[in-house]
Amino acid sequence: MIPARTLRGRDALTGRAVEIGVEDGYVRSVRPWTPAGGDDVPLLAPGLVDLQVNGFAGHDVNGTDVDAGEVIALTRALARAGTTTWVPTVITASEDDIAGSLRAIAQARRSDPATARAVPYVHVEGPFISAEDGPRGVHPAAQVRPPDVAELERWQAACDGLVGMVTLSPHHPGSAGFVAAATARGVLVAIGHTGASPEEIHAAADAGASMSTHLGNGAHAVLARHPNYLWAQLADDRLTAGFVADGHHLPADTLRSMLRAKGLERSFLVSDSVALAGLPPGEYTTPVGGRVELSADGRLAEAGTPYLAGAARCLAECVATARRDAGLTLAEALRLATTSPGRFAGGRGRLVPGAPADLLRLTDDGIDTAVVEVIAGGEPVA
Incomplete structure (x- = not known):
């Protein structure tokens, strides 16, 4: 079993702040999330x-x-x-x-x-x-x-x-x-x-x-x-x-x-x-x-x-x-x-419940986008 985890960030495809529940290698939930003031909000995207x-x-x-x-x-x-x-x-x-x-x-x-x-x-x-x-x-x-x-x-x-x-x-x-x-x-x-x-x-x-x-x-x-x-x-x-x-x-x-x-x-x-x-x-x-x-x-x-x-x-x-x-x-x-x-x-290639938990955390400066973290099947990729 792959441990459950929760990822929070801004969906790069929709712009919405979301909380993504991941369990046993799959996306189990995608819920709206309200960041607290001053929170660092990463960009999240499908693999x-x-x-x-x-x-x-x-x-x-x-x-x-x-x-x-x-x-x-x-x-x-x-x-x-x-x-x-x-x-x-x-x-x-x-x-x-x-x-x-x-x-x-x-x-x-x-x-x-x-x-x-x-x-x-x-x-x-x-x-x-x-x-x-x-x-x-x-x-x-x-x-x-x-x-x-x-x-x-x-x-x-x-x-x-x-x-x-x-x-x-x-x-x-x-x-x-x-x-x-x-x-x-x-x-x-x-x-x-x-x-x-x-x-x-x-x-x-x-x-x-x-x-x-x-x-x-x-x-x-x-x-x-x-x-x-x-x-x-x-x-x-x-x-x-x-x-x-x-x-x-x-x-x-x-x-x-x-x-x-x-x-x-x-x-x-x-x-x-x-x-x-x-x-x-x-x-x-x-x-x-x-x-x-x-x-x-x-x-x-x-x-x-x-x-x-x-x-x-x-x-x-x-x-x-x-x-x-x-x-x-x-x-x-x-x-x-x-x-x-x-x-x-x-x-x-979608962030929806039931999809494989393949996600990217991105940085974006308005010109270039870089992948800074990869999660494949619910586990971080070294």
Whole structure:
């Protein structure tokens, strides 16, 4: 049993002073609270929900040597940074390598209660994407292949049915049929790493696709003004879009315009972080990207080039960046990293009775927000 405790503060999403009762890892009550004069009133927020994590703090869910210990360590590292719910994201690879990552994640959930609580499902980003330069990003071209329901079923067999999201490009023949089959099995389908036509985008949404993966990235450097796959995804209200707000993947004007076009109610933030995220600045050698440089401001690029080599900031940093770059209030930016993605993770990211007791205590100076304490499952995170 986890000891009961009471937390008092100002709900960062609503501005109301509240008293939150926590017992056995869950929120049991949320009541109005009147602070006494002179009381220090901290800001309280739900733990952050990241639907796209490839790695962080030197840990990775991709590669040939992923094991349960790696996944468990990643859960701990993310929690310390304020992300209490995360979706491991396995990218394009051979079927054997994908299955290996899936088995490791499933084993981590079976052996570690904190990981079981933090990881609701797995996101497989690819291999059913575009093979074109630009849309493919850094995914290996040799492993790109058409969508295959039988392969999806083999993934599920490898991980006790843990695959809950698949990103694909709907330009492949038979994409609509795959989308319909996946969604019928309870798997979310996102559109990403694509050069598909608007008609193919909308056909995927007709078949049940409900999300866009890091919209504005995984795209051609140059494309027609209109029509194109970015406008189609922004316009289709059936698609809720993820955005990488690390200050590098989307310029401020682009992020602000895309959030306005899509609407905050159909948007959420992701870190899309890789294993080098959270490490000191410097030069590194990676399996994907080769020699890369990580700058002090979190920009990860192929050494000697202007090309990005992944995302290297945690979701809490993306919240602060989105707030500045898109002119959002603290509550708006936090919702993009809590309640909005939480809708795709079983309702996580809320401070309501019955929710997991994942909470953050924040400091806020009107420009930047910092996480100063994390409570995951009712217990402080060291």
